[in-house]
Amino acid sequence: MSKRFCILLTAILTGLVFLSVGTLVVAATAEPDKVIEIMNEGYTKDKKGPVAFDHMAHTKAGAKCTDCHHEYDKDGKNVWTDDKPVEKCATCHDVNKNTEKDGMKVMKLQNAYHKNCKDCHKEKKKGPYKKCNDCHAKK
Ligand code: HEC
Ligand code: HEC
Ligand code: HEC
Ligand code: HEC
Incomplete structure (x- = not known):
């Protein structure tokens, strides 16, 4: 390999490394x-199977990030924006019991998921999937 070619190759590879790092940083808050x-994990009784969730299908159907992702300030305003990191629902919604934060009721995890997912599917009649095993895989 000629010396010039080596330098060129190194330059390209270095560029690639920077590119992929850049993509990773962006991907941290982009929709999966x-x-x-x-x-x-941690449910006292883990009765149902896991739930497969397709982001793209939802945003294509018109759901906004903030229909599901939130971070409430003291006035109960959702201040989450899609340049912020996404925390797991379980970070704030206790797996087994309702809790409280700044005077706001924070419902337990199962109820939080069900209210979020099912309200839109059922009450607003926006989504067709309502039965337990439309969402839950059989155990
Ligand atoms: C219909 C509900 C819904 C919508 C709309 C939605 N998300 Fe999510 N998102 C979720 C759920 C549920 C999770 C899983 C959370 C958990 O594991 O606790 C999640 C997880 C994520 C994760 C972490 C993925 C991982 O593997 O850990 C990112 C990043 C994310 N969402 C970004 C977005 C962005 C950006 C948008 C808007 C373009 C968006 N989401 C729209 C429900 C939604
Ligand atoms: C940073 C902490 C935090 C995270 C992460 C979080 N929540 Fe919440 N959530 C709260 C708080 C605090 C409230 C109470 C808000 C109120 O009473 O005004 C709440 C309320 C709710 C409510 C009831 C009010 C409403 O918006 O309909 C649902 C449903 C809900 N969360 C579902 C979810 C789901 C699903 C996820 C994951 C995709 C999630 N939450 C992630 C803190 C969080
Ligand atoms: C803002 C309204 C809304 C919320 C919130 C919502 N969905 Fe949906 N969901 C829809 C719509 C609309 C469709 C139909 C999408 C389509 O036909 O392409 C759908 C389709 C689905 C499907 C079948 C299609 C697929 O490609 O996966 C599943 C499973 C599903 N949702 C699970 C969930 C789960 C789990 C949650 C909560 C984490 C959730 N949804 C929250 C509106 C919603
Ligand atoms: C629209 C989607 C959806 C539907 C429909 C649905 N669930 Fe869920 N459910 C979820 C999601 C998402 C979770 C959170 C799963 C996790 O954390 O492992 C959950 C969690 C649970 C949990 C706690 C976790 C566990 O495995 O024990 C139970 C119990 C449960 N669901 C029962 C039901 C029953 C019974 C029905 C029918 C009456 C039902 N669900 C319908 C989305 C759904």
């Missing part, structure tokens, strides 16, 4: 393009 599996 793969179906994610919702399967939290």
Whole structure:
């Protein structure tokens, strides 16, 4: 290999490394393009199977990030924006019991998921998937 070629190759590879680091940083808050599996641990009774969740199908159907992702300030205003990191629902919603934060009721995890997912599917009649095993994989 000629010396010049080596320098060129090094330059290209270095460029690639920077590019992929850049992509990683952006991807940290971008919508996942793969179906994610919702399967939290710590439920006293883990009765149902995991839930496959397709982000793209939802945003294509018109759901906004803030229909599901939030961070409430003291006045109960959702101040989460999609340049902020996404925390797991379980970070704030206790797996087994309702809690309180700044005078706000923070419902336990199962109820939080069900209210979020099912309210939109059922009451607003926006989504067709309502039965337990439309969402939950069989155990
Ligand atoms: C629209 C989707 C959806 C539907 C419909 C749904 N669930 Fe869930 N459910 C979820 C999600 C998401 C979770 C969180 C899963 C996790 O954390 O592992 C969950 C969690 C649970 C949990 C606690 C976790 C566990 O595995 O024990 C139970 C129990 C449960 N669901 C029962 C039901 C039952 C019974 C029905 C039908 C009456 C139902 N769900 C319908 C989405 C759904
Ligand atoms: C219909 C509800 C819904 C919508 C709309 C939605 N998300 Fe999510 N998102 C979720 C759920 C549920 C999880 C899993 C949370 C958990 O594991 O506790 C999640 C997880 C994520 C994660 C972390 C993925 C991982 O594998 O850990 C990122 C990043 C994310 N969402 C970004 C976005 C962005 C950006 C948008 C808008 C373009 C968006 N989401 C729209 C429900 C939604
Ligand atoms: C940073 C902490 C935090 C995270 C992360 C979080 N929540 Fe919440 N959530 C709260 C708080 C605090 C409230 C109470 C708000 C109020 O009473 O005004 C709440 C309220 C709710 C409510 C009831 C009010 C409403 O908006 O309909 C649902 C449903 C809910 N969360 C579902 C979820 C789901 C699903 C996820 C994950 C995708 C999630 N939450 C992630 C803190 C959080
Ligand atoms: C803002 C409204 C809204 C919320 C919130 C919502 N969904 Fe949906 N969901 C829809 C719509 C609309 C469709 C139909 C999408 C389509 O036909 O492409 C759908 C489709 C689905 C499907 C079947 C299609 C697929 O590609 O996966 C599943 C499973 C599902 N949702 C699970 C969930 C779970 C789990 C949650 C909570 C974490 C949730 N949804 C929250 C509106 C919503």
